Amino acid sequence: MSSTKAKPVGSTSTLARLWALVSREPVLAILVVALLGLQILHPRPWTALPALIDWQTVLTLAGLLMLTKAVELSGFLMWMAHRVVHRIHSERALAFLLIGLAAALSTLLTNDVALFAVVPLALSLHKLAPLPIKRLVIFIALAVNAGSVLTPLGNPQNxxxxxxxxxxxxxxxxxxxxxxxxxxAMLYVLTAFMFRAEPLDLSGDVEEHRVDRTLCVVAAFAFIAFVALADAHHAGPALAAVAIGFLLWRRQVVLKIDWLLLLIFVLMFIVLRSAAALPLVHDAIANIGLNAPLRAYAAGAVLSQGISNVPAAIMLAEFSKDWRALAFGVSVGGFGIAIGSLANLIAVRLSGEKDMWTPFHIVSIPFWIVATAIGALLV
Structure with missing residues (x-):
């Protein structure tokens, strides 16, 4: 009797673990299901799928993840932020500071890494002084999306x-x-209206933050060298040097990066390029006429609302070579509906606050509408 009862218990346990994985990584689960569906509808040899991946981009992303993890583990970001934050005097000034810090970090450390540095700081400050933390996290999310527009390192689509x-x-x-x-500029104007100029008491923040100076300096120099090599299209050798060096010296830098993010990015290339190759999809997008800059821009801004700006960029690049118009489109596409940018989802999850979706969209959707209109003029 005991053996017959063990089977359903084991099956239930397996299903529970599978559901837990899907719940934690829904994007990964959707991509796997989509890949299986595409292989059924429009089969390709499995050995041909790696050719769909832009390995230069994946290798560059892997190197940046390692280097930004090194900066994070050095403790420099928290050391810098806590010393700067004691120079402020009001809620509005704090919002200005955190938004500026988030935007600045996102230009070099990617929007996701900037969130992991700034949102925890905002939460720790909330423990020291009453803050409108939901609103603050929402504006930090908008800031990393806006700031990351500037450089190729700011986000995966760039x-x-x-x-x-x-x-x-x-x-x-x-x-x-x-x-x-x-x-x-739009974000700072909105911040001035949404945050009050009331005095802020941060005298309770006396925690000491140590910095691993050696790791910080090595990461900084390696970062500059890696970007230069990636710019010269030598991301592969640069990644090998970074990975081997840190594995021999500080292996946690390599072991603790977000490997699932790399897997998701690989699957995005395969799934979206396979989908773009379908005759029905190809004809539908081709008929839009993405060779016109304004149409390519509008497609990026709108499609991002449904599938996020990274996959939108990957898919639309199959139909338009106007990288500037596409970059403009998927950049403003990061605002609006939360799925427009994975950074939005990360920010909401990091906040730990309930009922964040309604206030987020009350701010982000009007921001997207205005940003899309202004972006169209700039294109």
């Missing part, structure tokens, strides 16, 4: 478009600078 465009790092920054400036 990294992808930079690698596929073939332009230099400086040329990419110059092209995206006007949109970034407008988005940040």
């Amino acid at each position: 990294l992808f478009l930079w690698q596929t465009s073939g332009v230099s790092f400086g040329a990419f920054v110059w092209a995206l600078a006007p949109l970034c400036a407008v988005l940040m």
Whole structure:
């Protein structure tokens, strides 16, 4: 009798673990299901799938994840933030500071890494002084989306478009600078209205934050060298040097990066390029006429609302070579509905606050509408 009862218990346990994985990583689960469905509808040899992946982009992303993890583990970001934050005097000034810090960090450390540095800081400050934490986290999410527009390192879609465009790092920054400036100006104006100028007491923040100076300095120099090599399209050798060096010296830098993010990115290339190759999809998007910059821009801004801006960039790049218009479109597409950018979902999850979705969309959707209109003028 005991053996017959063990089977359903084991099956239930397996299903529970599977459901837990799907709940934690819904994007990964959706991509796996989509890949299986595409292989049924439009089968390709499994050995041909790796050819659909833009390995230069994936290798660059892997290197950046390792280097930003090194900066994070050094403790420098928290050390810097806590010393700067004691110079402020009001709720509004705190919001200005955290938004500026989040935007600045996102230009070099990616929008996700910036969130992991700034949102925990905001939560710790909330323990020291009463703050409108939901509103603050929402604005930090908007800030990393706006700031990350500026550089190829700011977010995965910029990294992808930079690698596929073939332009230099400086040329990419110059092209995206006007949109970034407008988005940040809009955000600061909105912040001035949404946060009060009431005095803020942070005298209770006396925690000491140590910095691993050696790790911080090594990471900084390695970061500069890696970006230079990636810009010269040598991301593979650069990644090998970074990975081997840290595995021999500080292996946690390599072991603790978000490997699932890399897997998700790989699957996005395979799934979306396979989907784009379907005759029905190809004809539908081709008929839109994405060769016109404004249409490519509008497609990026709108499609991001349904599938997020990273997969939107990957898919639309199959139909338009106007990387600037696509970059503008998927950049503003990060606002609006939360799924527009994975950074939005990360910020909400990090906050630990309940009932965040309604206030988030009350702010983000109008912001997206205005940003989309202004972006269309800049394109």
